[in-house]
Amino acid sequence: MQDIPEYEARALFAAPLVCEDADPWETFKGNPHVVEVTAGLLDESGRSAGLLLKLIYHYSPKTRIRTCKFTVYVRRHHGLDRAYQLEVNQYPVKLTDAHKRSHEHMGRLRVTGDASWEHWEYDDAIAHFCMQTNVSFRPPLHHPEHFYLR
Numbered sequence: 001m002q003d004i005p006e007y008e009a010r011a012l013f014a015a016p017l018v019c020e021d022a023d024p025w026e027t028f029k030g031n032p033h034v035v036e037v038t039a040g041l042l043d044e045s046g047r048s049a050g051l052l053l054k055l056i057y058h059y060s061p062k063t064r065i066r067t068c069k070f071t072v073y074v075r076r077h078h079g080l081d082r083a084y085q086l087e088v089n090q091y092p093v094k095l096t097d098a099h100k101r102s103h104e105h106m107g108r109l110r111v112t113g114d115a116s117w118e119h120w121e122y123d124d125a126i127a128h129f130c131m132q133t134n135v136s137f138r139p140p141l142h143h144p145e146h147f148y149l150r
Contacts, residue, residue: 002081004074009083009107012051012074013134018042019053022137025144034058035144041072041135050075051083053135057122057144066090068125072133083107084133088117088125104132 020042025035034056041051051072058067068088073080085105102117103110120128122143130136 001073001079003105003108004081004083006107006109012049012072012083013132015134016044017049017051017133017135018044018046019135019137019141021139022053022141024142025057028056033060037141052080055126055141059145064092068120068122070125070129072135086125086129086132088113088120090118090120106132 018041019039022037022039025037028034028036036057037053037055039053041049041053043049052075054071054073056067056069056071058065058069060066067090069085070087071085072083074083082105084107087104088102089100091100102113102120104113105111122145126141
């Protein structure tokens with residue numbers, strides 16, 4: 001996987017994108033503490049935007065580590081290239097490894113989040129993701145730890 005240039009990523013997210021009727025959160029690789037949603041994105045006219053959305057949410061009751069990793073990939077003939085990624089990490093102890101701190105990638109640009117990101121809940125993370133990528137969910141995507149009746 002490669003990262004696209006920042007200017008190309010920003011151009012992709014300049015127009016509104018829609019994630020329509022995303023499947024519910026599903027267990028990731030058999031781990032009950034990790035769930036994911038994968039879906040294609042549509043442009044304003046309802047056509048494929050050539051982008052793939054992959055959201056991963058992890059919470060371990062044992063370690064109390066919570067991670068939101070929300071990514072948008074560009075579909076290419078050779079595979080997927082990363083256009084955007086938001087990674088929000090919450091640890092019960094203060095981190096000394098700067099690479100594990102919450103951050104985002106806009107193309108090749110990597111920006112470390114400020115201290116407030118370490119206290120973000122799922123709703124904060126998904127709101128930031130939607131703002132940065134111009135993606136809207138129809139219907140809204142529910143919190144992965146909450147149970148909803150259909």
